[in-house]
Amino acid sequence: MSSFTINKIAYNLKTNIKYDHKLNDIFRFAYEEYKQFYPDFKEWFYDKMVIDFYKGNRIIYAIENEYNNIYGIAILKKPNNSISSNKICSLYLLKEIRKLGLGTLLFTDFYKEFNENIFNPNLVITVPEERLFETDGGIQFYRFLNNHGFKLKNANRGKYRLGYHEYVFIKNLSGVNHGNQRYNNHSAQICLRNS
Numbered sequence: 248m249s250s251f252t253i254n255k256i257a258y259n260l261k262t263n264i265k266y267d268h269k270l271n272d273i274f275r276f277a278y279e280e281y282k283q284f285y286p287d288f289k290e291w292f293y294d295k296m297v298i299d300f301y302k303g304n305r306i307i308y309a310i311e312n313e314y315n316n317i318y319g320i321a322i323l324k325k326p327n328n329s330i331s332s333n334k335i336c337s338l339y340l341l342k343e344i345r346k347l348g349l350g351t352l353l354f355t356d357f358y359k360e361f362n363e364n365i366f367n368p369n370l371v372i373t374v375p376e377e378r379l380f381e382t383d384g385g386i387q388f389y390r391f392l393n394n395h396g397f398k399l400k401n402a403n404r405g406k407y408r409l410g411y412h413e414y415v416f417i418k419n420l421s422g423v424n425h426g427n428q429r430y431n432n433h434s435a436q437i438c439l440r441n442s
Contacts (some may be wrong), residue, residue, distance in 0.1 A: 250314050251344060253352060256307040258300055270297055273309060278319040280339050284375040285407050296336070306360065308353055310340065318344045321353050321362060326367060330391040333361040333420070335372040340360060361420055368421040372397065392416050402437050 256266060274292050279286045299305040304327050310319035321341035326333060335357060340349060363368050372392065379389050389399075397416040407411040 250298050251312055251318060251349065252345075253349065253356075253398065254309045254311060255356070258303055260303065266300070269309075270300070270307075272317060273307060274318055277320055277322075277337060277339065281337065281414070287407075290387060290399060299324065301326075305336075308356070310344065310349060313435065323357060325360070332367060332371045335370065338372065341377055350374070350402075356421055368419055370418045370420055372416050373403075374414045374416065375407070376414065396399075 256269060258264075258266065258268075278288060285291065296305055300307065302323050306323045306325065308319075308321040309317055310324075320336040320337060321335060321339075324332075324334040324336050330343055338350075338353070347376070357370065362368075374388060374392075380387050395418065397418045399414060400417045401415040402412045403415065404410075404412050
């Protein structure tokens, strides 16, 4: 039996803890998945995401097993002004942990995290076209987003790669109830039985 923990990693200026080693682990996990969809992923991660993380504008969720191996990540961008969007920049779970409800648990915390933005109540996620209708265990990512109230708003052709679309989904968080949150903001235990 394996157990998985959702760890929220947010930089706090008061504690001044450096997360460089953890960020490198997250990069190695994410790079293998994202390099095919985002050719400039390495530059974005180290030149933008890491800098924003240490400014407190990015939050990372890492799903890890009991041996601290990463099985999934989410990177959130919190707006630093009134015109920036709340954004899920990256979201990926390995196939073996999909359908355990971890994505829904993550979204519940995302809503709480972003519901505090009084300037912009919208939450944005973009998805490369190859991922949009990918099916794993009978559910498409498109349907998963729809089930969570995200609506397709745009398709940007050539945004990151020539000839490919990047689909933009938006969810309005006004009035989203996150009172039934099933785990605290720092960790959740999920058990997976090996069959």
